[in-house]
Amino acid sequence: MELHQLRYVLEVHRRGSFTGAAEALHVSQSGVSAQVAKLERELGVRLFERGSRLATLTPDGVALLPHATAALDAVGRVRAVADDLSGVVRGQVRIGTVIGCTIPGYLAGFAAFRAAHPGVAVTASEGSSADLVAALADGDLDLALVAHAGPLPPGLDVVTVVDELLVAGVPAGHPWSGRTALAPADLAAPGVAVLTLPPGTGIRAALDRTCAEAGVTLTPAVQVHSPEAALALAAQGAGVAVLAASMVGAPLHAVPLAGSVTTSLSLATRAEPGAAARAFAGLLRDRLAGGVGATGIEPVTTSL
Incomplete structure (x- = not known):
């Protein structure tokens, strides 16, 4: 054998x-x-x-x-x-990230690890947060940068980097552009086209939970796989982009969603990681903690 x-x-x-x-x-x-x-x-x-x-x-x-x-x-x-x-970091590390992740702290931590441990093979993959969490649980990933609404499964070492609320992005001249807040029921009103991310992402989980807690049934008009697409469509008047607060900026107006559930971005490490995975996670934690400001991630950097 x-x-x-x-x-x-x-x-x-x-x-x-x-x-x-x-x-x-x-x-x-x-x-x-x-x-x-x-x-x-x-x-x-x-x-x-x-x-x-x-x-x-x-x-x-x-x-x-x-x-x-x-x-x-x-x-x-x-x-x-x-x-x-022996004090040696070798072997391989399997890391997963949410789709389109270009957070400066993540990129800086990745580069620092490669420079410090060139003998470690790094496999990076992208996917929905739900798939990444499942891969951690199955042992297919060592660590992952995931977005979620609510606690992650037990057995993972979790460090939360960002906590954000949801907003609706609308163009200038939209009837909601002067509002200070929206209710979930407003999104489900006749004639409102909601643009957001698909199931399996933290933003969609937060939106679904927010509406469920308000007793509102919402079916988004369009589901896209990147915040950029939702923002571009909203800017063209195709609908209302519901995303994390830091993602929505000019030329759109960000209108807070009342009662919003928090969408979080966290670094999750599987139980009993190897030395290489621990070293990688440590570098990422340091860089992410130092590279995220009070408003959260850089605008339009990842599919939360």
């Missing part, structure tokens, strides 16, 4: 197919299949039911999976302790 065989088993389970596992592991599909089959012969049990496209665990596979996971976790902890004892 070899460690890479256990890794292949876990990845096939996570991806649901040998092809998906091979793509994630950057090895050939035939190599994954051969190694899993070799492990099955050695153990004397069949781990997967193989279909034309999907692979699902057999009852024996279900029984053995927690032990394979525990074995790999134990090896990872041995490496992390050894790195701590």
